[in-house]
Each structure stands twice: as structure tokens, then as C-alpha cells.
Amino acid sequence: MAKNTLSSRFRKVDIDEYDENKFVDEQEEAAEQQGPDAAEVDQLIRQGDMLTAFHAVLRNPPINTKNQAVKERAQGIVLRVLTSFRSSEIEPAVKSLDKNGVDLLMKYIYRGFEKPSENSSAILLQWHEKAFAAGGLGSIVRVLTARKTV
Numbered sequence: 749m750a751k752n753t754l755s756s757r758f759r760k761v762d763i764d765e766y767d768e769n770k771f772v773d774e775q776e777e778a779a780e781q782q783g784p785d786a787a788e789v790d791q792l793i794r795q796g797d798m799l800t801a802f803h804a805v806l807r808n809p810p811i812n813t814k815n816q817a818v819k820e821r822a823q824g825i826v827l828r829v830l831t832s833f834r835s836s837e838i839e840p841a842v843k844s845l846d847k848n849g850v851d852l853l854m855k856y857i858y859r860g861f862e863k864p865s866e867n868s869s870a871i872l873l874q875w876h877e878k879a880f881a882a883g884g885l886g887s888i889v890r891v892l893t894a895r896k897t898v
Contacts, residue, residue: 782808782810782818783809783810783822783825784804784805784807784808784822784825784826785808786821788804789801789804789805789825789828792804793828793829793832798829798832798837798841799837799840799844801829801832802830802841803844805825805826805829806826806849806853809852809855809898810822810898811896811897811898819897819898822898823856823860823863823898826856826860827865827868830856830857830871830872830875831867831871833871838874838875838878839878839881842875842882843882847883847887850882851883851887851891851894853875853879854879854883854887854888854890854891855891855894855897855898856898857872857875857876857879858892859898860872
């Protein structure tokens with residue numbers, strides 16, 4: 749007999765690992781799914797650097813996490829930044845985003861519409877108008893059909 753037929757190395761391969769029908773929920777990275785850094789954003793707002801605060805808020809969205817507390821905290825931080833802008837500063841901020849950034853902003857805007865607070869709806873409508881001008885109807889469709897929410 750040949751030497752290779754007596755080998756049992758092939759039995760050590762876990763074939764279930766390669767089965768496409770077997771679903772395994774991916775473990776998420778705790779460090780990258782915590783959302784925006786509240787201390788950094790607060791400091792930028794106090795300094796008056798609204799555009800940097802805006803980009804810092806959108807940098808680390810908790811999209812893949814299932815923890816609702818993290819998502820609520822991130823929504824609160826984003827809403828605080830959006831309400832801190834003056835009306836004249838909204839359009840340049842939206843134009844500084846790429847397509848994915850506009851879509852993410854739209855996700856936060858619609859999330860803000862779900863749970864309105866004092867005077868937030870009027871401000872969110874201004875943001876929605878500028879984000880719609882930048883992203884078009886496709887941005888709204890992508891946000892409403894997306895499975896991953898913020």
C-alpha cells in the first residue's frame with residue numbers, strides 16, 4: 749500500500765467551518781462599536797469647531813452593534829452636535845461628506861425623527877433638506893432599506 753493512504757491528516761480538517769449554510773453570529777469588536785467619543789465631541793463644541801465635531805461624531809457609528817444603549821448614546825451625541833450648528837453652517841458641513849457620510853447622516857436624521865425632543869424636529873428638517881440636496885432620492889432609499897441601523 750502507498751504511504752499516503754494510511755495518513756489521517758485529512759481527518760483533522762473541520763469541514764463544517766466551510767459550510768455556507770451554517771450561520772455563526774460574528775462577535776463584534778467592543779472597542780470599535782462604542783460609537784463617538786462624547787468627551788472629544790464636547791470639547792470640540794466648546795471650542796466652537798463645529799465641523800470637526802461633526803466629522804468626529806460620524807467617524808465611528810455603532811452600526812453593527814445590537815446594544816441599544818450604545819445606539820441611544822450615539823444618537824444623543826449626534827443630535828447635540830446637529831442642534832449646535834447655525835443654519836448657515838449646515839450646507840457646508842453636508843457638502844464636506846462623501847456619499848456614505850451623507851447616508852449615515854440620513855440614518856441619524858431619521859432616527860432623530862423617531863424620537864423627537866424639544867425643537868429637534870425643526871432642526872432635523874433643515875439637515876434633511878441639505879442632506880437630500882447632496883445625496884438625492886437614492887440616499888433616502890438606501891437609508892430606508894438598510895438592514896443595519898444606527
